[in-house]
Amino acid sequence: MTLHDVDLAVEFCGLQLKNPVMPASGCFSFGKEMEMFYDLNLLGAIVVKATTLEERMGNPTPRIAETPAGMLNSIGLQNPGVEKVIRDELPYLRRFSSLPVIVNVAGTMVEDYVAVVHRLNDSQDFDAIELNISCPNVKCGGIQFGTDPEMAAEMVKAIKEASNRPVMVKLSPNVTNIVEMAQACEAAGADAISLINTLIGMQIDVEKRAPLLGNGVGGLSGPAVKPVALRMVYEVASNVNVPVIGIGGIFTGKDAIEFLMAGAKAVQVGTANFTDPYAIPRIVDEIKEWCAAHGVKHIDELIGAANPMSRRRG
Amino acid sequence: MPRTEVVLQEKIADGLYRMVIKSPVDLSQSAYMPGQFLHFRVSDSIDFMLRRPISLCLADEANNLVTVVYRAQGEGTKRLSRLAAGDTVDVIGPLGKGFPLHEESSAALVIGGGIGVPPLLELAKKLRAKGTRIVAILGFQKASQAILIEEFKALAEVFIVTDDGSMGKKGLVTDLLDASMIDGISRYYACGPTPMLRAVKQALEPSGILGYLSLEERMGCGIGLCAGCVHKIQDNDGVHYVKTCKEGPVFPAQEVVFS
Numbered sequence: 010m011t012l013h014d015v016d017l018a019v020e021f022c023g024l025q026l027k028n029p030v031m032p033a034s035g036c037f038s039f040g041k042e043m044e045m046f047y048d049l050n051l052l053g054a055i056v057v058k059a060t061t062l063e064e065r066m067g068n069p070t071p072r073i074a075e076t077p078a079g080m081l082n083s084i085g086l087q088n089p090g091v092e093k094v095i096r097d098e099l100p101y102l103r104r105f106s107s108l109p110v111i112v113n114v115a116g117t118m119v120e121d122y123v124a125v126v127h128r129l130n131d132s133q134d135f136d137a138i139e140l141n142i143s144c145p146n147v148k149c150g151g152i153q154f155g156t157d158p159e160m161a162a163e164m165v166k167a168i169k170e171a172s173n174r175p176v177m178v179k180l181s182p183n184v185t186n187i188v189e190m191a192q193a194c195e196a197a198g199a200d201a202i203s204l205i206n207t208l209i210g211m212q213i214d215v216e217k218r219a220p221l222l223g224n225g226v227g228g229l230s231g232p233a234v235k236p237v238a239l240r241m242v243y244e245v246a247s248n249v250n251v252p253v254i255g256i257g258g259i260f261t262g263k264d265a266i267e268f269l270m271a272g273a274k275a276v277q278v279g280t281a282n283f284t285d286p287y288a289i290p291r292i293v294d295e296i297k298e299w300c301a302a303h304g305v306k307h308i309d310e311l312i313g314a315a316n317p318m319s320r321r322r323g
Numbered sequence: 324m325p326r327t328e329v330v331l332q333e334k335i336a337d338g339l340y341r342m343v344i345k346s347p348v349d350l351s352q353s354a355y356m357p358g359q360f361l362h363f364r365v366s367d368s369i370d371f372m373l374r375r376p377i378s379l380c381l382a383d384e385a386n387n388l389v390t391v392v393y394r395a396q397g398e399g400t401k402r403l404s405r406l407a408a409g410d411t412v413d414v415i416g417p418l419g420k421g422f423p424l425h426e427e428s429s430a431a432l433v434i435g436g437g438i439g440v441p442p443l444l445e446l447a448k449k450l451r452a453k454g455t456r457i458v459a460i461l462g463f464q465k466a467s468q469a470i471l472i473e474e475f476k477a478l479a480e481v482f483i484v485t486d487d488g489s490m491g492k493k494g495l496v497t498d499l500l501d502a503s504m505i506d507g508i509s510r511y512y513a514c515g516p517t518p519m520l521r522a523v524k525q526a527l528e529p530s531g532i533l534g535y536l537s538l539e540e541r542m543g544c545g546i547g548l549c550a551g552c553v554h555k556i557q558d559n560d561g562v563h564y565v566k567t568c569k570e571g572p573v574f575p576a577q578e579v580v581f582s
Binding site: 035036037038042043045046058066067070071072073074075077078079080082084087231232260280282283284285286 | 364369370371372373374399415540541542543544545546547548549550551552553554563564569
């Protein structure tokens with residue numbers, strides 16, 4: 010079997026992806042910066058930075074700290090606001106002929122999330138929404154909706170009613186029962202579930218005897234969180250029927266395959282883009298090489314391969 | 324990832340290293356600027372996820388080599404310092420926006436503090452090549468940390484200060500910024516720790532001399548993806564955060580807000 014015989018195409022939320030790998034929101038800006046490295050058509054899809062109704066400045070610096078096999082960030086949803094995103098950012102992405110565009114939507118209250126979605130409804134330059142109810146870095150960044158199943162369901166219902174595009178819901182790992190959260194979102198109409206966002210963490214600057222990050226706490230990401238992410242993806246994929254998108258510490262093709270085997274239909278790559286700007290096309294190549302070496306003709310054969318419960322749910 | 328070869332690695336002072344590598348880009352075909360940075364991966368394993376930004380110190384177009392001078396302080400840069408000639412390293416760049424070179428400036432003042440001194444060397448070289456007269460004020464903690472003095476003396480009139488007086492004058496770079504020092508100067512360029520940049524901006528603001536500051540912020544990606552390394556800038560759009568890695572690290576001094 011040659012690389013040419015391997016088909017990596019997947020479909021979810023009505024989106025056709027040529028491969029199952031896309032960048033995670035907040036780790037790829039709005040895509041333009043990557044022009045100097047590779048053609049964005051190589052991505053399965055693109056997920057752009059969290060977009061709020063009004064422009065947000067974000068948190069004070071330092072916003073970044075390195076941790077063993079990972080990093081903490083406390084960006085705080087810095088973004089130019091939905092008007093500028095629609096006007097200045099999304100049209101650029103339509104230059105790429107085969108690139109589904111997913112807009113990550115964040116806010117403070119149900120009303121302003123809904124307002125962002127209403128504004129987006131008029132734009133033809135994106136294909137789906139990823140509902141961010143999991144940013145750990147702002148007091149009112151949606152995390153209150155991401156830790157209470159009833160509030161999450163209320164939000165998902167409102168966004169589903171407001172949106173004329175499919176809605177994927179991105180979950181926080183900072184909960185006791187991830188399955189309960191995922192099921193609440195599914196019951197409220199979510200078209201897909203993506204997980205995990207970052208784990209809340211901290212680093213102390215011992216010279217200053219104070220937390221290092223300007224915001225005190227930040228979100229932990231990178232290979233350090235992969236086992237937690239995999240476990241949660243496995244559990245959720247075992248207990249919901251909608252497609253699950255796996256996120257958390259993916260750095261290699263083999264990491265991505267682990268998530269697919271746990272039951273994820275596709276994956277998102279975040280921190281690895283910072284370490285290696287060519288991470289996503291490299292991961293796609295590595296998946297393809299693994300498939301060719303193992304006689305896997307279609308990526309579907311791997312989805313849920315290590316999780317019989319998720320396979321029964323299809 | 325593209326890798327490039329290490330040509331030379333040497334310790335030049337206590338904890339400070341000079342590394343020469345083959346340029347990851349063809350310098351003769353690239354619009355590189357002094358003040359830009361190279362972005363190094365310090366290890367191939369996943370234990371260090373973030374690259375280390377290190378400013379360009381010298382560019383040798385004829386041989387397509389770049390020199391960086393850096394402090395091996397944390398575990399990551401210590402690992403970098405263990406690379407030897409013949410090893411390869413994963414590096415991207417030069418990245419960011421560097422020091423602009425003005426045609427009309429007849430005399431320039433360059434002010435460097437500690438590990439902020441090296442990026443000013445390529446700048447001084449480029450200014451000298453344009454016939455600009457250069458005055459350099461270089462500040463170090465102490466004599467054993469002083470670097471690149473001879474290199475600067477070949478290009479500029481050099482003044483040295485140290486915190487403890489073990490070399491040059493005892494004190495801060497700003498102690499030397501009197502009327503006679505800035506007489507005839509039409510541009511200034513500064514790189515060093517944030518308190519130094521703030522003091523330099525404050526000291527030179529009344530003179531009306533246009534200046535450029537190279538800022539230091541903790542970087543995540545170095546290529547504009549993460550918005551980790553932002554700094555407050557005041558321009559026509561008001562006060563807002565800009566990405567130091569993409570829009571900087573060099574900014575016009577009058578736009579830089581120190582909070």
